[in-house]
Ligand SMILES: [Ca+2]
Ligand SMILES: [Ca+2]
C-alpha cells in the first residue's frame with residue numbers, strides 16, 4: 001500500500017494561487033456553523049472514526065481522531081484522540097466494541113461549542129458525549145444502551161439541538177424487528193439529562209406490530225440530518241430494513257411531537273446523504289446502490305410534504321459529462337455520498353466515492369467524483385474525478401486501496417467553500433488515511449491538498465481503518 005506522508009502539501013500549487021491564499025489569510029474566516037465547530041474558533045473541525053484501532057491492547061476497541069480546522073486547513077499538530085481509555089471518558093477499552101464506528105457533532109448543551117456524541121458497533125455498549133470547549137473536547141457522559149448511530153439535530157425547530165438515539169435491534173430472520181429508540185430534547189446536561197424525553201415517533205406513526213413510542217421498525221441506521229420538507233426542522237436521513245432482503249432509504253420528518261416517516265426508495269444498500277441539489281429550498285436525498293451492481297444513484301427531491309414520490313432522478317457514470325474512463329461493472333458508484341454546497345451558488349454539490357474504480361491497470365484503487373447541482377438536479381457538466389494518481393493528490397494509487405470509502409464535505413479552512421474530505425480505509429494495510437481537498441467557487445482544487453494517516457496523529461496504526469466514517 002502507498003505510504004501517505006505527513007500533512008503533505010500538493011506539489012502542483014501555482015504561484016498565483018499561493019498569493020491568493022496569502023491574501024485569503026488576511027481576511028477573517030467565515031464563521032463555521034456552531035454545529036461543526038468543536039473548539040469555537042470559527043473553523044469547522046473534522047472527526048474521523050478508527051473503529052479497528054487497538055486501544056490498551058484490546059483489538060478493535062476503536063477510537064476517533066479530531067483534526068481541528070484552520071485558515072490553512074486541517075492541522076495534524078492540532079488534533080485530539082478519543083477512546084474509552086481517554087481520561088474522563090466513561091467505560092474502558094473493550095475488544096471488538098468498535099468505539100467510533102458512528103458519531104455526530106452538534107451543540108447539545110447550548111454553550112456555543114459543538115459537542116461530539118460517539119457510538120459503537122455494539123448498541124449495548126452505549127454512546128458517549130464529549131463536550132466542546134475553547135480547548136477542544138473535554139469530559140465524557142455515558143448514554144447507556146443506545147450505541148447505534150446517535151444523531152444530533154434540531155428536530156423540533158426551536159434552535160436548540162436535540163439527540164436521536166437507537167438501541168440494539170436484535171434479530172429475527174427475514175422480518176423487521178422492534179428496535180429501541182429515544183428522542184432527547186435539548187439542552188442535555190453534563191450529567192446526561194435531557195430537557196425532556198419525547199416519543200420517538202409521532203402518535204400517528206404508531207403501529208402495533210413493530211412500533212411504539214419507544215421503538216422503531218428496524219434494524220435502522222441513521223445517516224445524517226437534512227430538512228427535506230423545508231419547515232425549519234431537521235429531519236433524519238436513515239436506512240431501515242423492510243424484510244425479505246429489502247432496505248429502504250427514508251427520511252424521518254422532525255416535529256415538536258416526534259418523527260413521522262417519509263418514504264424514499266428501496267435499494268440494495270449503498271450510502272446516502274441529503275442537501276439542496278436544485279436550490280428550491282428543500283433538501284434532496286441522494287441514495288446510492290440502486291442496482292444489483294451498486295452502480296446507480298437515485299436523487300429523491302424534497303418537497304413541502306416530504307420526499308417526493310414521483311420527482312426522482314436516476315443516473316450512473318453514463319451521465320453526460322461524467323469524467324474518466326468508461327466504467328466496468330461493479331465499481332460501487334456512491335460507496336460514499338456527501339451532499340453540500342461547495343461553490344456557493346445555492347445548489348448543493350454531490351460527492352460520490354467510487355471505491356472499486358480502477359486507476360489505469362490498478363484494480364480497485366478507488367476514486368471520488370464531485371458533481372454539481374442544477375435547477376434540474378444533478379448534472380455531469382463541470383464534474384471532476386480524482387484519485388491518488390491525480391496531480392496534486394498526495395499518495396500513489398495502488399491496487400485495492402479503495403480510495404473513496406467515506407467522504408464528508410466540511411469547510412475546514414473557513415473560506416466559505418466546503419472542502420472534500422475523503423478516506424481510504426484499506427490504505428497501508430488497513431490502517432486507513434484521510435485526504436482533504438479544498439473547495440473553490442468552481443469545484444475542487446488539489447492545491448494545498450493534505451492527507452494523514454494514524455501514524456501522523458500518533459494514533460494506533462494496525463488495522464485501525466481510520467476514516468471508516470468521517471464528519
Ligand atoms: Ca474549530
Ligand atoms: Ca456544547
Ligand SMILES: [Ca+2]
Pocket residue numbers: 226227228229230231232233234235253254
Ligand atoms: Ca423538516
Ligand SMILES: [Ca+2]
Pocket residue numbers: 411412413414415416417418419438439
Ligand atoms: Ca474551504
